[in-house]
Amino acid sequence: MENNRKIIRQSLSNRIVHWGIAISTILLIVSGFGNMPMYKRYNIVKLPFGEFLGSFINMLYLHYLSAAFLCFFVFYHLFVHYFAKEFDILPRKGDVTQSFLIIKAMITKSQEPPSDKYLAEQRIAYAFIGGNVLTLVITGFIKMLKNLDSINIPNSINTIVTNIHNAATMLLILGLIGHIAAFIFKENRKMIPGMFTGKLDEDYVKHRHSIWYENLTDDEIDVSNNVTKEEKKFETSSM
Amino acid sequence: MSNGINRREFLKRSTAAGIASVLTLTVGNEIAKAESELSNKATIIDLTKCDGCVNLGTPACVTACSKKNSDKFPVVNEELLKPYWPQPKFEDHSKNKDITDRLTPYNWTFVDKVEVDGEIISIPRRCMHCDNATCLGMCPFGAIEKENSGAVCINDELCFGGAKCRDVCPWSIPQRQAGVGIYTKIAPEYIGGGVMYKCDFCSDLLKNGQKPACVTSCPKNAIIFGEKEELRKKVYELAKEMNGFVYGDKENGGTSTFYLSKIPFEKINDQLKKQNTSPEGPIMGRPLMEPEIENKLDTVTGMAISAAIAPIAGIITAGYVASKRLKGEKTDGK
Numbered sequence: 001m002e003n004n005r006k007i008i009r010q011s012l013s014n015r016i017v018h019w020g021i022a023i024s025t026i027l028l029i030v031s032g033f034g035n036m037p038m039y040k041r042y043n044i045v046k047l048p049f050g051e052f053l054g055s056f057i058n059m060l061y062l063h064y065l066s067a068a069f070l071c072f073f074v075f076y077h078l079f080v081h082y083f084a085k086e087f088d089i090l091p092r093k094g095d096v097t098q099s100f101l102i103i104k105a106m107i108t109k110s111q112e113p114p115s116d117k118y119l120a121e122q123r124i125a126y127a128f129i130g131g132n133v134l135t136l137v138i139t140g141f142i143k144m145l146k147n148l149d150s151i152n153i154p155n156s157i158n159t160i161v162t163n164i165h166n167a168a169t170m171l172l173i174l175g176l177i178g179h180i181a182a183f184i185f186k187e188n189r190k191m192i193p194g195m196f197t198g199k200l201d202e203d204y205v206k207h208r209h210s211i212w213y214e215n216l217t218d219d220e221i222d223v224s225n226n227v228t229k230e231e232k233k234f235e236t237s238s239m
Numbered sequence: 240m241s242n243g244i245n246r247r248e249f250l251k252r253s254t255a256a257g258i259a260s261v262l263t264l265t266v267g268n269e270i271a272k273a274e275s276e277l278s279n280k281a282t283i284i285d286l287t288k289c290d291g292c293v294n295l296g297t298p299a300c301v302t303a304c305s306k307k308n309s310d311k312f313p314v315v316n317e318e319l320l321k322p323y324w325p326q327p328k329f330e331d332h333s334k335n336k337d338i339t340d341r342l343t344p345y346n347w348t349f350v351d352k353v354e355v356d357g358e359i360i361s362i363p364r365r366c367m368h369c370d371n372a373t374c375l376g377m378c379p380f381g382a383i384e385k386e387n388s389g390a391v392c393i394n395d396e397l398c399f400g401g402a403k404c405r406d407v408c409p410w411s412i413p414q415r416q417a418g419v420g421i422y423t424k425i426a427p428e429y430i431g432g433g434v435m436y437k438c439d440f441c442s443d444l445l446k447n448g449q450k451p452a453c454v455t456s457c458p459k460n461a462i463i464f465g466e467k468e469e470l471r472k473k474v475y476e477l478a479k480e481m482n483g484f485v486y487g488d489k490e491n492g493g494t495s496t497f498y499l500s501k502i503p504f505e506k507i508n509d510q511l512k513k514q515n516t517s518p519e520g521p522i523m524g525r526p527l528m529e530p531e532i533e534n535k536l537d538t539v540t541g542m543a544i545s546a547a548i549a550p551i552a553g554i555i556t557a558g559y560v561a562s563k564r565l566k567g568e569k570t571d572g573k
Contacts, residue, residue, distance in 0.1 A: 013560060036379045037401030041323060041432075056377060056407055057535050064542035068549040075553030076560075083561030144543045147376040147536045149492060155384035159397065162381030 006199035006222040007213075009117070013080065015198055020073040025133070025172070027066035032169055034059030067140055074137055088117045091127045095120040106185045117212040125179055132172040139165040279389040280445060281467035281495040282454060283474045284363055286502075287481065288461035291350040291361030297339050298350040300363055303456030305339075305346060307441060311395070312336070312345050313434060315418040324428050329417040330402075341524035344416035344436035348453055351525065353510035355502050362507070363453065363462065364526055365438040366391060366412045367487055367494035369534075374404035374413065376536045389467060389495040390440035395420060400433030407535065409491050410526035413437040440495070467495060474499055492534030504528050 010018070034053050039045050045054035052058055081087065098113060098120035105112040118126070142161045146153040153161075182188050187208070194200045199222055206213050292298040315333040322329050332338070336345040348365035372391045375383040382397035383404060393404070393413065399422050404413045413435035422431025441451035449455075454464040463470065471488060474497040478485050486498040500507065508528040515525040 035377070035403075037403040037406070041326060041401075043325060056403060057538070060377070060535075060539055061542060064539055064546050068542070068546040071546055071549035072553040072556075075550040076557045077553075079554045079557035080561050083557060084564055141547070144546060147371075148540060148543060149371040149534075149537065155386075158384075159381035159394075162379070166379070 005202040006197075007202050007205045007216065008198055008220050008222055009194050009200050009205075010198040012198065015195065017073050017077045018195060021070060021077070021133070024066045024070040024073065025176070028063060028070060028136075029169070029173065031059045031063035031066060035063060064144065067137075067144070070133070071137060074133060089123055089126045091123045092120075095124050099124055106187050112187075112208065114210040115208060115212070117209060119208075121182075125175065125182075129172065129175040129179065132168045132175060135168040136165060136172065139168065278387070279467035279495065280440075280464065281368075281389065281470045281497060282451070283463040283470050283477070283497045283499055285461045285463065285477070286360055286362060286498060286500040287483070288459045289350070289361045289363060289457075290459060291352055291359075292458065298361075298363070299456045299458055300453035300462065301339050301346065301348055301350060303452040304348045304365075304438070307444075307452035308347060308439075311436075311439075313395075313416040313419040313436065315416065316423060317418065319418040319423050319427050321417075321428055323417075323432050330415040330433065331417050332414070333416065333418070341522070342412060342414050342437070342526070343524055344414050344434075347436065347438040349524075351511065351515075353507055353514065355506045355510050358502070360500070360502065360507060362498070362511075362528075364410075365453070365496075366440070367410065367491070367496040368438075368440050369491050370493040370495070371491075371534055371536055373407045373409070373491065373535055377407045378404055386440075386442050386445075388440065388442060388445040390442040390445060392439040392442055393435050393437060395434045395436070397421065398434045399431035400435055402432060402435060404435055409529065409532040411521065411523070412526060414524055470497060486528055486530075490530075490532045492537055498528075505530050 030053075033039070035056060039050065039053045044050050098115075101113050102115070102119055102121060104110075139161045142153060142157070143165060145151045146158055183192065190201065190204045190208075205216075292300075295302075313333065315331070320329060320331050320333075332343040332345055335343065339346055339349055341349055342364065348363060351362045351364055353360050353362070368389050368391050370389075372383065372385060375385055375391055379401065380397050380399055382394045382399070384392050384394060386392060398420055400415050400417070400420055402413070402415050405411050405415070414437065415433050415435055417433040418427075420431070420434035422433065425431065441449075441453075444451060450464045454462045463473075465473075474485050474488070477483070477499055481499075481501055483499060483501045484503050486500070486504045487494045487496045498504070508530060511525075511527045515522045515527060521527065
């Protein structure tokens with residue numbers, strides 16, 4: 001019999017943060033490249049609505065506006081989890097080896113090692129993308145200060161900060177490509193609905209996140225099913 | 240001593256370290272002091288005095304600038320003079336190094352001439368050295384620097400020649416030369432376009448307490464050099480005396496170049512527009528003198544403040560959400 005029960009993996013707050021950061025990052029990349037003299041040279045401005053992209057000042061407005069949203073979501077994310085003491089997604093010792101084993105299992109279609117709420121490679125990807133986003137926020141903030149008439153940033157700092165900002169952008173783009181490329185593996189595709197609804201199939205969680213599954217709290221079981229943890233455990237053991 | 244250093248050696252090393260520290264601090268402080276003492280400089284370009292050196296083939300300031308900066312002019316790799324893909328063109332001035340009637344990578348100042356109300360006006364043109372230079376603020380590679388003297392300089396080793404600085408400069412001053420610079424070492428056909436060149440206010444001379452070449456070479460003393468604040472005061476006094484006009488103090492949020500004229504700059508600009516604009520648009524390297532130019536960077540200040548406030552708003556919201564969540568957990572616990 002098919003099990004339709006769901007496990008709550010991402011709260012509404014997490015989903016808003018994820019998509020808020022995703023959309024503002026895409027806008028920042030678009031406007032960031034618009035601040036490079038690229039769109040005119042590569043004829044992007046000739047595409048429909050492309051003219052807007054050809055204006056450096058429009059791109060700067062869009063960049064700052066998106067940066068404001070990104071900063072809001074990033075700092076909200078950092079502090080809400082810090083205050084609530086939720087650190088599931090931070091990398092742990094042995095994650096690199098564990099990631100290798102998970103990817104190997106996905107390729108060879110063998111048994112994956114047991115995982116917690118997040119897979120080891122998700123924790124590594126989080127650290128990589130998060131580290132780059134933080135670097136971009138800090139360097140972007142300094143670059144922004146430089147454009148204010150009243151603030152004088154030394155030339156050497158400006159040059160270093162600008163080049164770190166550019167390098168971190170490239171690394172972030174690579175990270176985002178890797179993030180999306182993860183869905184090449186069929187095993188990962190079941191996570192996609194969770195990024196919209198916040199819920200995952202119970203069978204999937206049991207199979208892939210067995211450590212987390214064993215320690216689920218009542219809050220993480222979809223209340224719409226009216227099933228408590230005890231009932232879940234009972235049903236699981238009687239299966 | 241247990242680690243193998245005896246008392247004498249310890250004292251010797253401590254004294255040496257102490258002297259080294261004092262020397263470093265003293266010399267370092269002196270360098271820092273010398274840099275900080277190099278206050279903002281400026282020039283007044285008096286259009287009532289400049290005659291464009293009518294008796295000379297080339298104005299003296301133009302010749303002096305060219306001579307002074309010849310070692311900084313681009314040395315082109317001919318093999319890399321290729322169109323900027325996918326565009327069919329590239330910018331090469333290396334075959335026309337002798338041009339002196341416009342700005343080029345090989346000519347950082349020129350004297351424009353216009354006729355207004357029957358009077359010929361000669362206007363030396365070069366970088367204005369803006370206070371909050373848009374070229375510097377918007378360079379995507381941080382290749383433009385502002386020195387304590389007020390000189391805005393392009394670092395030719397970092398510049399990719401995207402020409403954004405020219406696009407955002409209200410006077411389109413920097414000029415591009417292909418086949419030279421860091422882009423040639425990466426993917427010259429696909430990324431970058433050369434190096435941008437412009438007047439650097441003879442920043443090396445300023446650092447040595449000397450005046451820019453255009454100033455010292457002017458036979459009419461039409462270019463006055465000095466402390467910026469003093470010259471600002473002076474230019475308005477002179478303008479008042481002759482019932483004249485000033486250009487460059489307010490434009491683009493302020494610059495280090497103050498033009499002085501008996502004729503309104505609106506009239507001068509109208510004439511410049513007529514002769515420096517072609518059916519395709521403005522003629523490259525021949526800047527106009529548009530009045531009341533707003534600094535585009537000033538318009539983003541509000542947005543910059545919003546971006547600076549956003550982290551605080553994020554933290555406050557996080558505190559509110561977390562406390563609500565924790566309160567909920569406590570209630571459940573009861």
